[in-house]
Amino acid sequence: MVSTALESGLQIAGKTFNSRLLIGTSRYPNQQVMLDAISASGAEIVTVSVRRVSFESGGEGLFDLLRGKYQFLPNTAGCFTARDAVITAELASEALETKWVKLEVIGDEETLFPDVEELLKAAEELVKKDFVVLPYCNDDPITCKKLQDIGCAAVMPLAAPIGSGMGIRNPYNLRIIREQCSLPLIVDAGVGTASDAALAMELGMDGVLLNTAVAGAQNPIRMAKAMKLGIQGGRLAFESGRIPRKLYATASSPSEGMADL
C-alpha cells in the first residue's frame, strides 16, 4: 500500500524535527508577535544572533523567552572573516550551550553574498571543533559539495539575496545541488512568500530557513502559518511525485462510450 502518512520529518545531525521550517528571531514588530509567529510557524529550530546583545535582561530577554522551547541555532551574522566567524560561534556556543551554528561569512555588505573562501575555512575549523555546522552559501553546486565533504551537518544555499524576498531565482542550480548532495539541504535567504517556500520544497529541498518574509509581513503571525502550510504542501507534492508537463491537453473524463449523435 502507498504510504498516506503526512510528510516525513527533517533529520539533522541525528535529531529529528517534525517541522521543515527554520525561522529567524529578528525584525519582528515586537517580542510578543515574534513568539506568536514562531508558534504559528510550527518551527522547532530558531536562529538567533548573539552579537551586540546582552544575556542579562532580567527574565524578559530574547533568550529567556525562547530557551527550552526551541533548538537554538546561533548565527555568525556580520562576520566577514573565518576567524571572526569561528570566535562568534564559540561565544555563542558558550552562552547558549549548543554546538549548533548557522555559519555565515559575508563577503560584501551590499549584497550580503557569502565569501566562499572564508566560509570553507571557517566550516573546516568548526567541524574539527565538533560543531554542528549549517553553512549559508551560494547556490553553487561545487561549493555545496565541498561543504558536504568537509563534514557539515546540512548545506544551506541561498535562493536570492538575504531579505530581498525575491524567491527561488535559480531553481536549476538547486536541482543540481539536490542531485549532487546527500546532506539535508535547506534554502536559506530569499523566500518572500508561501509559494516560494512551496517551490523550494517541490525542488526536493529538505527545509527552508527564513526570517524577513515573516517578520516583515503586514501580519507576521498569519504569514508564519502560510509558510508552514506552503512548506507542508510543497514537501507532500515532492514526495508524491508530480505529473510530467505536456504541451497539449489530455482529457480527464473518458470520451469512450459516448452516444454517437
Add this chain to the structure above:
Amino acid sequence: MIVIVGGGVSGLAIGWRLAQAGQNVTIYERNKAGMESTWAAAGMLAPQIEAEYGEEMLLPLTMASRKIWPDFAKELEAETEIHIDYRREGTIQVSLNRDEQEQLDHRFSFLSRNQLEVEKLSAYEVRRLEPHISRAVTGGIYSPQDHQVDNRALALALKIALQKAGGILREQSSVEEIVIDEGCVTGVIVNGDKITVDHVVVAAGAWSRNIPGIPEISRPPVRPLKGQMLALEMPENAPLIAHVIWGPGNSIVSNVYLAPKSDGRLVVGATVEEMGFDKRMTGGGLLEILRSAWEVLPGIYDLPLIDSWSGLRPASRDDAPILGKSGIAGLTYATGHHRNGILLSPITASEISSYIIEGKDSNLISSFGVGRF
C-alpha cells in the same frame, strides 16, 4: 494613602491627577525625578509615524492620548508657568533611495488603511517644506498631527504641578519592598521602615520587574531597551528644520529622527539595543546615529555637538504599555510604555487615576492589563 513607585513622566502625571482629585499621594523615586527615560526621550507625540505593523491595537490608546495632549499642555503650563514647548509643525518621514521609497509607499498604504491623516509628498514638496533636507530625497510622508514637546521641561513642570496640587515627591528614596499579605498590598518598605498604604502604583519603567515583594508570576514583563542619542546646536534664528524629520536608519538605528526644539537644540536619535541595564555610550552608537542623520540632513556636519546620552526604554513584550490591574489587590501597573511614555502620559494619568479612584478600568485600558501575557 497611595504610593507611586517611580518618578518618571508616568508616575509624576498620575500623581498630579490623583493629588488634583484630593487623594493623599506620595511618589518614591530612587534617584532624581524625571531623570531616566523621561529625560532621555525626544518628546515626540507621534502615534502615526511610530505606528507599526502588527501593533494596530495600540492605535486607539496613542491616538486618544494625542487628542488630549494640547489641553494637557495648556493646563500644565497655566498651572506652573513653565513653557513645555508644545510644537505643532508635524512630522515628515523621508526616503533617500528607490528601495527606501518602496518601503515608504508600503508604509503610506498601511497608514492610510488605518484611516490615519497622512499626506504623500514628492521630493520637491519635501524640499519645499524643509529646504535643508538632502537632495537625494525621493519622497516623504507628512503627518501633520504628529506634534512634539520638550520632555525635559515637561518633567520639571509635572514635578511642580504635583507638589502645587498637594502631592508629595520623595527623591533619593527607593521602595525596597512592596509588602503583600494574602494577595493584598498592605505597605511599602522605604529606608527599612514599613509605611502602611492603601494602594501602590508601579510606574518604575525599565526597573518595574525588579521591585522586591511582587511574586514572580505577577511581575510585569518589562525589559530595558537601550537607546543612545545626541543633541546638536542649531544656529539661533536660523534653525535647520522646523518639522520633526524621520529618515531611514542602519544597523542599530532602525529609524533616525531629528527633533528641533525651540531653544535651538536638535535632538537626534536613537539606537535600539538589547543590552540589559548597560547604559554606556558607544562609538558605534554615535557613529550610526550621526551617519544616518547626516544622510538626511547634510547641514548637521557643521553644527556643534552639545550633548549625548542614553536611556532605557521600558519595553513590554508586545511594546504596548501595561496598565491597570496586576492581579494583586491594591497594586496597579502603569509601565512598559516603550517608546511612547511621553505621548501616553496624559492618558496614562487620567485613566490610572480614575481606575484607582473608581475601582474599575475603562474600555480604553482594559485590553492593556498584565493579564494579556
